[in-house]
Amino acid sequence: MTQLHIAARSVELSALTKRFGRTTAVDGIDLALDGGVVGLLGPNGAGKTTLLRMLATVLAPDAGSLRLLGLDPARPDERLELRRRLGYLPQAPALYGSFTALELVDYVAVLKEHTDRDRRAQECTRVLDLVGLGDRRNSRIRALSGGMRQRVALAAALLGSPDLLVLDEPATGLDPEQRLELRSLLADTATRGTVVLSTHNTAEVAALCQRVVVVTAGSVRFEGTPAELRGLAEGRVWESPIADPRATRSWMTADGAFRNLGDLPAGVAPSPATLDDGYFLAVRSGR
Numbered sequence: 001m002t003q004l005h006i007a008a009r010s011v012e013l014s015a016l017t018k019r020f021g022r023t024t025a026v027d028g029i030d031l032a033l034d035g036g037v038v039g040l041l042g043p044n045g046a047g048k049t050t051l052l053r054m055l056a057t058v059l060a061p062d063a064g065s066l067r068l069l070g071l072d073p074a075r076p077d078e079r080l081e082l083r084r085r086l087g088y089l090p091q092a093p094a095l096y097g098s099f100t101a102l103e104l105v106d107y108v109a110v111l112k113e114h115t116d117r118d119r120r121a122q123e124c125t126r127v128l129d130l131v132g133l134g135d136r137r138n139s140r141i142r143a144l145s146g147g148m149r150q151r152v153a154l155a156a157a158l159l160g161s162p163d164l165l166v167l168d169e170p171a172t173g174l175d176p177e178q179r180l181e182l183r184s185l186l187a188d189t190a191t192r193g194t195v196v197l198s199t200h201n202t203a204e205v206a207a208l209c210q211r212v213v214v215v216t217a218g219s220v221r222f223e224g225t226p227a228e229l230r231g232l233a234e235g236r237v238w239e240s241p242i243a244d245p246r247a248t249r250s251w252m253t254a255d256g257a258f259r260n261l262g263d264l265p266a267g268v269a270p271s272p273a274t275l276d277d278g279y280f281l282a283v284r285s286g287r
């Protein structure tokens with residue numbers, strides 16, 4: 001008889017919940033992700049960082065369960081293995097200013113138990129080269145620009161080619177060229193594992209993500225491909241010289257015309273929808 005192997009998903013969340021006092025930051029999220037780059041979109045305070053911190057095992061849920069790479073982070077033995085196979089870039093990484101870029105990355109490598117000294121040195125050099133900081137490896141963190149510091153933290157997250165890479169607004173502070181580099185770096189990582197990132201930039205999602213999850217008030221409002229998110233707004237967008245009062249939302253565009261979102265009025269021709277339009281609709285559906 002053929003043995004049926006069902007591979008563990010990279011991320012499996014069931015009724016995942018996290019509260020801070022009276023605030024429910026993550027409110028019973030069910031989600032299964034496996035492979036590729038997944039973009040997490042949502043307004044300020046939606047719960048993205050809280051969710052990512054739980055995926056990175058730095059925060060434990062109050063209720064519900066999560067399995068990451070088939071492992072249970074609540075179990076100390078499984079958590080250790082998981083942390084070796086996980087990379088995390090926090091939202092505002094606190095870096096020791098007096099360390100050099102190399103010392104900082106090496107320190108994280110030690111914490112991740114890369115015990116072989118020579119291999120650790122090679123790995124640190126590799127990840128610093130990957131983020132384009134090979135020539136600044138001996139610069140002190142405090143002497144680096146904001147974007148370079150972000151790249152040092154990214155290098156630390158890439159140590160050991162993680163199977164699950166969790167990135168909180170990774171493009172913050174990067175210039176356009178560095179953003180392009182980041183995209184190819186993450187696309188490459190996603191060929192071997194799963195990348196989950198938060199962003200406020202729908203263009204980033206369109207360029208990089210195979211899947212997108214829209215979160216508001218701690219709940220998932222949409223999960224699907226970027227094309228499906230855009231599709232939500234297809235036939236629900238139109239332009240006009242002044243804001244149309246029939247729209248649920250209107251805003252002025254760069255050319256001075258108004259873009260309207262809502263039920264298309266009779267006799268009005270729809271405009272092609274964008275990912276932003278789909279995002280606005282997904283966010284509003286939760287209100």
Ligand SMILES: Nc1ncnc2c1ncn2[C@@H]1O[C@H](COP(=O)(O)OP(=O)(O)OP(=O)(O)O)[C@@H](O)[C@H]1O
Nearest residue numbers: 020023024025042043044045046047048049050051
């Ligand atoms: N450590 C904490 N203590 C108390 N409240 C918190 C804490 N962390 C988050 N919160 C609250 O939980 C909610 C979700 O916050 P979170 O940082 O996860 O949102 P976010 O989607 O990442 O926001 P942003 O886009 O602004 O980064 C917010 O209401 C926030 O104030």
